[in-house]
Amino acid sequence: MDELAIQIILGISVASVPLIFAAIGELVVERSGVLNLGVEGMMIMGAIIGLVVQYHTGSGLLSVIAAMAAGMLMASIFAFLTQLFLTNHVATGLALTLFGLGVAAFIGKNYSDITVTRISALHIPWFSDLPVIGSLVFGYDPLFYLAILMVFLVWWFLFKTKRGLILRAIGDNHDAAHAIGHQVIRYRVLAILFGGGMAGIGGAYLSLVQVPMWVEGMSAGRGWIAIALVVFASWQPFKVIVGALIFGGISILQLHAQAFGVYIPAQYLSMLPYLMTIIVLVSLRIGSKSNTNRTMPNCLGKVFHSTS
Amino acid sequence: MKYQLELQNICKSYGSLKANEDITLGIKPASIHALLGENGAGKSTLVKIIYGSLQSNSGTMKWCDQDYKPNSPFEAREKGLAMVFQHFSLFESLTVAENIILGLDGVGLDSDYIEQITKYSKQYGLNVNAQQVVGDLSVGARQRVEIIRCLMQEPKLLIMDEPTSVLTPQEVSDLFITLRKLAENGCTILYISHKLEEVRQICHQATILRGGKLIQNCNPQEHSKRELAEMMIGKKLINLARSNIKIGEDVFSINNLSKKSEEMFGVDLHDICLTVKEGSIVGIAGVAGNGQDELMHLLIGEKKSPEGVLIFKGKDIGKLNSHQRRQLSMFFTPEERLGHGAVADMKLDENMLLSRPQKSEMTNYGVINWQQVEMLTQRVITDFDVQTQSSKMLAQSLSGGNLQKFMVGRELIQNPDLLIVAQPTWGVDAGSENHIHQSLITLAEQGSAILIISQDLDEVLTLCEQVHVITAGKLSPAVDMQDNGLEKLSQLMVGGKSND
Structure with missing residues (x-):
């Protein structure tokens, strides 16, 4: 395999990691019946906080944890408003996104001209030195492996544990779950916090691995793509990886098309991921109407009143 | 033990509306006890208080001669109460087995529940397939799922909220066979309904509610359907008759x-x-x-x-x-x-x-x-x-x-x-x-x-x-x-x- 192909595959993988993080978090949130459109805002907060902590401490671990905490803090605002004050999920989520973008830009003012140390790829003795396989399988940064692990953990939690079953049940019919005596709000708040943490790490990946510096608005719509990805994956964890690779692939294609001398204006290529999102969502609906309905949580986005 | 469950002066109001007013009644062990009343008579409220989803404003309850004051359905279930809801509390996108596990405390996904489901479904003639998705089931089959879910907790008191309102006549008679078997095995049943014929068929005792108040305790077999209905609505029924049938074009x-x-x-x-x-x-x-x-x-x-x-x-x-x-x-x-x-x-x-x-x-x-x-x-x-x-x-x-x-x-x-x-x-x-x-x-x-x-x-x-x-x-x-x-x-x- 030639060097370029390896480069492209590596590039696709790296491009898809933030999407996997954000989408797997949102998947759990939506499975519990909550629609959080604030993913973009939580991601960018993760990106800036991760970068700031990395700049001051130089510790990759610490900055990823800080980014996660930032995402969770953002998510807790959403949880507080939607679960305790019963505000509308869509409006609150949109507000969260705008809020996050604004705050991140504000914090980022002082960090605009600096670069930080990139979280580097793991070097596993012997394995990483293998030809081709070495760089394709063992040549990534630790967060890449964490992303894959999270997908597996979420799948295991949702489909192999009782608590996962309860979470899915709450998303399917919160009134029934409440009637049986399950704590709808507690599960949802925890799910939202998990979603926030994952989005935060996904954001940190942008500013600590992909481009180790701060660029205003660097999440560049990835939060929205992550939300679309959840639908694309029809709320199935493993399909998130497939979807993320496709979207990651398109954004890499966009870079390499120019290198190959394909003369399409850059703007058209930058439209591609978003255009793809729309096409995928529409064709999913047309392709299998009943199938998508079956897996979509019935209570998605509905406000739960615990009084009755 | 004279009564499985005893209620004393239970009151519950929502604002100015008195849903339950001073209700006192006792339910004998291993009996099928009917709670009769019109829509809005306060049956559902009373049952929710018994099952712990609502708390009464005043009054006391006794379960097996001991004070009983459940704060949640979990507490009620721990004592041995179970309930089949009128609007089924089932999850449509999940399978029968998953639905049943959700209602059981302390049962994980790994236990041999499918065997148990089959066991109960055979024992009481409740025909369901554990692997089917609930969304694909008929209403009658959904109710059977609910009942099995309750039975797997081996309840001492089973509450059924208008169980027959959605069933076919054949399904109703199957349900009655199940309920009789349960009562014979020592399970007390609180049967909420407004269908008088059914209550007369299977209930040993009936409590009639009207406008949130207890009107009468009686043996439903000793009263005609019409008498029960009139107690329930508090006025005489009109005799239905088609007098002048004029058929036209x-x-x-x-x-x-x-x-x-x-x-x-x-x-x-x-x-x-x-x-x-x-x-x-x-x-x-x-x-x-x-x-x-x-x-x-x-x-x-x-x-x-x-x-x-x-x-x-x-x-x-x-x-x-x-x-x-x-x-x-x-x-x-x-x-x-x-x-x-x-x-x-x-x-x-x-x-x-x-x-x-x-x-x-x-x-x-x-x-x-x-x-x-x-x-x-x-x-x-x-x-x-x-x-x-x-x-x-x-x-x-x-x-x-x-x-x-x-x-x-x-x-x-x-x-x-x-x-x-x-x-x-x-x-x-x-x-x-x-x-x-x-x-x-x-x-x-x-x-x-x-x-x-x-x-x-x-x-x-x-x-x-x-x-x-x-x-x-x-x-x-x-x-x-x-x-x-x-x-x-x-x-x-x-x-x-x-x-x-």
Whole structure:
């Protein structure tokens, strides 16, 4: 395999990691019946906080944890408003996104001209030195492996544990779950916090691995793509990886098309991921109407009143 | 132990509304105890207090002679209470097994629950398949899932909230066999219902509630159905009789209607013929799921029919939508109340307006005359005794029976030339049933044509001159009820089997 192909595959993988993080978090949130459109805002907060902590401490671990905490803090605002004050999920989520973008830009003012140390790829003795396989399988940064692990953990939690079953049940019919005596709000708040943490790490990946510096608005719509990805994956964890690779692939294609001398204006290529999102969502609906309905949580986005 | 569960002076109020007032009663162990009452009599509230989903304002409870004050259903379940809800608390996208596990405390996904489900389903004759997704099941099968879920907790007291309101007659008798077996095995059953015949059949004791108060404790077997009904509603029932039947011209006919179902588990309709004349009431009897829904969709105009098949007053209406059909004075009450019959999160007066034809007394040049709307809504509310605080309440906030009364009333007061009504008294209590039946008869006497699709054989027999039976999408010829119709009808019913 030639060097370029390896480069492209590596590039696709790296491009898809933030999407996997954000989408797997949102998947759990939506499975519990909550629609959080604030993913973009939580991601960018993760990106800036991760970068700031990395700049001051130089510790990759610490900055990823800080980014996660930032995402969770953002998510807790959403949880507080939607679960305790019963505000509308869509409006609150949109507000969260705008809020996050604004705050991140504000914090980022002082960090605009600096670069930080990139979280580097793991070097596993012997394995990483293998030809081709070495760089394709063992040549990534630790967060890449964490992303894959999270997908597996979420799948295991949702489909192999009782608590996962309860979470899915709450998303399917919160009134029934409440009637049986399950704590709808507690599960949802925890799910939202998990979603926030994952989005935060996904954001940190942008500013600590992909481009180790701060660029205003660097999440560049990835939060929205992550939300679309959840639908694309029809709320199935493993399909998130497939979807993320496709979207990651398109954004890499966009870079390499120019290198190959394909003369399409850059703007058209930058439209591609978003255009793809729309096409995928529409064709999913047309392709299998009943199938998508079956897996979509019935209570998605509905406000739960615990009084009755 | 004299009583399994004892209630003393239980009170519960919502604002000024007293849902339960000073209720004292005892339920004997291993008995089937009925809680009888009309819609809104406070049965559900009382049961929720017993099951811990609600807390009483005052009063005490004793369970096995010990103080009992549950703060949540979990606590109630720990003591050995279990409940089958009226609106099933099932999760449609999950399998039967998953649904059952969700109601069980301390059971993980790894235990041998599927074996247990099969065990219980065999022991009590509750036929379900543990691996099926609940969304694909019939209503009866869903209830069986609920019951198994309760039984797996090995309860000492099983609460059943209107368990038969959605079942076919065969399913009801199967359920009764199960309940009797349970009582023999020492399980106490609290049976909430307004169906008097059922209560008389299987209950040992009955407590009658009315307007939140306890009216009487009695042995239901010692009272007639009528006596119980009158205790329940607090007034005398009207004797139903069709006195002057004047049959006129054909109003509506279906000529050789055949249609393949578009749904996955739908029923294909074959060659359906039927005529409804002025002043007559025609019934379609049959067990649910034999094509009634598919037929109703075509009659309402939710789906279009082929040409020349649906004729209303000499006009082919097969291609008209339901609004255009209403314009011609053809009105409907579908079976599904929320979604088809009423918009769940709109107010009653808005729902009233929505079922009107474009040009009606409620609008002037397209502008709504709210005074008129309010007046007509109030008329339906008072005439049909709909229990609601005002016409501004949301449709979904009404109990099922109340909403049914509102929907039937809404169509009835328009004096339609043709009224098509599915399950007119589904989930409605005795007093209101009586009233709805009386109103339908009056409407027919005024010359309207009425088509009733109902599972309730008693209802069809009381009201209709002519009855068809629907089985597997085929409609029998009309049976005239005057000349020994019941016999022919039972033969037709026996001939057809439920496809459930």
